[in-house]
Amino acid sequence: MDEYASYEAALEDIGRYDAVVLRLASVDDDVLDRADRLKVIAKHGAGLDSVDVEAASRRNIVVCNTPGANARSVAEHATALLFGVRRNLATADRHVRGAGWERSAFTGRELTGDTLGLFGFGAIARETADLAHGIGQDVLTYDPYVPDDDVPARVERVSEFGELFARSDAVSVHVPLTPETRHAVSADELAALGETGVLLNTARGAIVDEAALLEALETGALGGAGLDTFEEEPPGDDHPLYARDDVILTPHVGGVTHEALVRMSRRAAANVRRVYEGGLPESTVNREDLDLEVT
Numbered sequence: 001m002d003e004y005a006s007y008e009a010a011l012e013d014i015g016r017y018d019a020v021v022l023r024l025a026s027v028d029d030d031v032l033d034r035a036d037r038l039k040v041i042a043k044h045g046a047g048l049d050s051v052d053v054e055a056a057s058r059r060n061i062v063v064c065n066t067p068g069a070n071a072r073s074v075a076e077h078a079t080a081l082l083f084g085v086r087r088n089l090a091t092a093d094r095h096v097r098g099a100g101w102e103r104s105a106f107t108g109r110e111l112t113g114d115t116l117g118l119f120g121f122g123a124i125a126r127e128t129a130d131l132a133h134g135i136g137q138d139v140l141t142y143d144p145y146v147p148d149d150d151v152p153a154r155v156e157r158v159s160e161f162g163e164l165f166a167r168s169d170a171v172s173v174h175v176p177l178t179p180e181t182r183h184a185v186s187a188d189e190l191a192a193l194g195e196t197g198v199l200l201n202t203a204r205g206a207i208v209d210e211a212a213l214l215e216a217l218e219t220g221a222l223g224g225a226g227l228d229t230f231e232e233e234p235p236g237d238d239h240p241l242y243a244r245d246d247v248i249l250t251p252h253v254g255g256v257t258h259e260a261l262v263r264m265s266r267r268a269a270a271n272v273r274r275v276y277e278g279g280l281p282e283s284t285v286n287r288e289d290l291d292l293e294v295t
Contacts, residue, residue, distance in 0.1 A: 014038070019272045021265075022051065029055040040275040042268040045070060045255060046123075048285060049177045049204060057289035064281040066267040068123040070255030075127035077254035078172045078202045079135075081226025084248045085198050086111060091245045109196075112136035117168030119185070120175035120203070121146045121155070128172055129155050140164055143175075165192035170200060177204035185209065190216040196223040202254040205230035214240055217247065228254045 004010040007025050014020070014035045020027070023044040032038070032055050041051055043065035056063050084090060087108035095102065116132045118125040121143040129139045129152075139155045142164040151157050158164050161184070165171055171193060175181050185199065186209040193199060199222065201208050210231050216222035224246040230239075233252060241247050255264075271281040280287060280294050 019275070021268045021272065024050070026050040027056070028052045032056060032059055032061070035061075040064065040272055042066075042271040042281075044264045044268045047176060047204065053286050054289075057286040060290055060292055062275050062280060062284055062290065062292075063286045064271045064275075064283045065285065066264045066271070067283055069263040069267050070257075070260035071123040071127045073257040073260040074124045074202050074254040075131055076257075077228060077250070078124075078128050078174075078200050078226070079131045081200050081202070081228065081248055081250070082111065082116075082170055082172070082198060085224040085226050085246070088245075090248050114138070114169035115140060115167060117141070117164040117171040118155075119143075119161075119164060119171060119173045119207075121151060122174060124202070125172070125174040128174065140168055162189065162192055165189045165197075168193065168197070170198040172200040173203045173207050175203055175207060177206055181207050183207070183209040183212075185213075187212040187216065190222045193222060195220055198223055199225045200227075201225075202228040205233065210241075217241075217244055224248075228252055 004013070011031060011034070014031065015037060017035065018037050019040045019042065020035075020038065021042045021044055027041060027050065029052050032052065038059070038061050040062040041056060041064070043051065043063070046065050046067045046069070048063065048065055051063055053063050088106045092106040095106070112135060115138045116128075118128060118139065118141040121141040125141065129141070132139050133154060140158050141151065141155055142158050142161050148157070158167070173185065175184075184207055190199065190212060199208065199213065205227070213222070213225060217225065226248045227241070228250045229252050235241075241249060271283065274281045278294065280292075
């Protein structure tokens, strides 16, 4: 196996490969034009917004992912962000490292008895709901694409998007980035969440309107935020959110644990093997658009 110095160097060689296991890189129509041997794109994770699935389908390339493999890791990270914001952990840490000991400046809020809203109810949201119930929180969800039978009785489903924010003390985002969800969380939703509310995003950055989020924080319309993803990644040297003590920021590491990386690697490799054996992985996302004989 060759090791490449850069993504661009790897792209120059992509014509050699029958399979690609993809983590963070993007595969678009131009890349696929050079990948004339490619049979399968196996995503190391669940999100496929970095893959031009339609372009792959036109070339009969199988696109598959590893849904649920990092669900627990992301759910724990979202919960950790909520604890961090509510208990002022980042600012308290910096305060102590600076030889401070002003305990009264870091009075936090308990999570027990709060209501957590989940925007989306896939595998990660289910794990997040389990953690929230263990803490003693009530859980609401909004997801028009999930059947009622797939939502457990102890999770209350709301039919209106705005209601999720109006009734929650914190909302955690768990939907894919699509044209429908881009900037779905904006000024109205943040205002409904309220001056003590917390927004958590471990999904995709562009689901949240960052300009509206910054304004809500600056005006006191929102209490805080925990963000693992951004509209542009990395967000640059001078992002205005850096200066805010009511926000905790992490570098898109929600699904990056030792355990999750092993699960995703093994499942992605198993997906590639399944294609080599003449079959289709269960997680193939473009199954209906392929013209393949499957054994």
